[in-house]
Amino acid sequence: MASTQTKWVEEHFIGGHPALDLANAVFNRRVPGPDNELLKSARDVGNWFKASGLAGARKAEAVAGIGGEPFVERIHAIREASARIFGSIAAKEPPATEALGFLFECAASGLSGGAVGLNGTRPDLALARWRDPEAVTALLAMLSIEGYFTLPRERLHSCPRCGWLFLDTSRGGKRRWCSMRTCGNREKVSRHREHE
Incomplete structure (x- = not known):
C-alpha cells in the first residue's frame, strides 16, 4: 500500500460522467509512467468517491476502511473494463464485449445478493453497504453499464495527449483536449518548442 494519498482536484473530474472519471483515474492512459496509479489504496478510492460527488464524507470514510488488496484490485479491474468499453467507443472500434460482460457480472453479483438497491434506475447503497x-464494486460497474447505454457516442472522445476520456459538451462539438489548462497548454508549449 502507498503511504501517500492521491490528492483529488477538479481537473481529475473532466469526463462528464462518473464512469469516465473512473476510467481516467490514472496519470496518463496513453503513455503510462512508472507511477501511473491514482487509486493506490482503499483510502484513495474513498476519497475519489467523495471528490466525485458520488458519496458524502461518512460513505467515503466507510469505503476508505475496506481492507485488503483484493478490493483495490477489483476496483482496478472495473476501471480498466470501463476504460476499454468507452475507449473503443471513442475510437469508433467494435465494442469490447468481454469487458462489458465483466461489468455485467460485477453488477449482477451485487444486485442478486441484495448488496445494492435501486433508486429509480440508479444504484443506491445504504450507509452500512458502503463498507x-x-x-x-457493483455500484461502479452499474454506473459504467448505465453510461455505456446512455452516453452520446458521437460526443465521447479520448484526449490525444493523455488518453483520458471525456464527453464533448462544447457547442460545436470541437473539443479536442481533456482540458485546455493541462494537455491543451502542454501541446501548445511542445509545438512552440518544435518551431524554435
Whole structure:
C-alpha cells in the first residue's frame, strides 16, 4: 500500500460522467509512467468517491476502511473494463464485449445478493453497504453499464495527449483536449518548442 494519498482536484473530474472519471483515474492512459496509479489504496478510492460527488464524507470514510488488496484490485479491474468499453467507443472500434460482460457480472453479483438497491434506475447503497466491497464494486460497474447505454457516442472522445476520456459538451462539438489548462497548454508549449 502507498503511504501517500492521491490528492483529488477538479481537473481529475473532466469526463462528464462518473464512469469516465473512473476510467481516467490514472496519470496518463496513453503513455503510462512508472507511477501511473491514482487509486493506490482503499483510502484513495474513498476519497475519489467523495471528490466525485458520488458519496458524502461518512460513505467515503466507510469505503476508505475496506481492507485488503483484493478490493483495490477489483476496483482496478472495473476501471480498466470501463476504460476499454468507452475507449473503443471513442475510437469508433467494435465494442469490447468481454469487458462489458465483466461489468455485467460485477453488477449482477451485487444486485442478486441484495448488496445494492435501486433508486429509480440508479444504484443506491445504504450507509452500512458502503463498507461492503461487493456493493461498492457493483455500484461502479452499474454506473459504467448505465453510461455505456446512455452516453452520446458521437460526443465521447479520448484526449490525444493523455488518453483520458471525456464527453464533448462544447457547442460545436470541437473539443479536442481533456482540458485546455493541462494537455491543451502542454501541446501548445511542445509545438512552440518544435518551431524554435
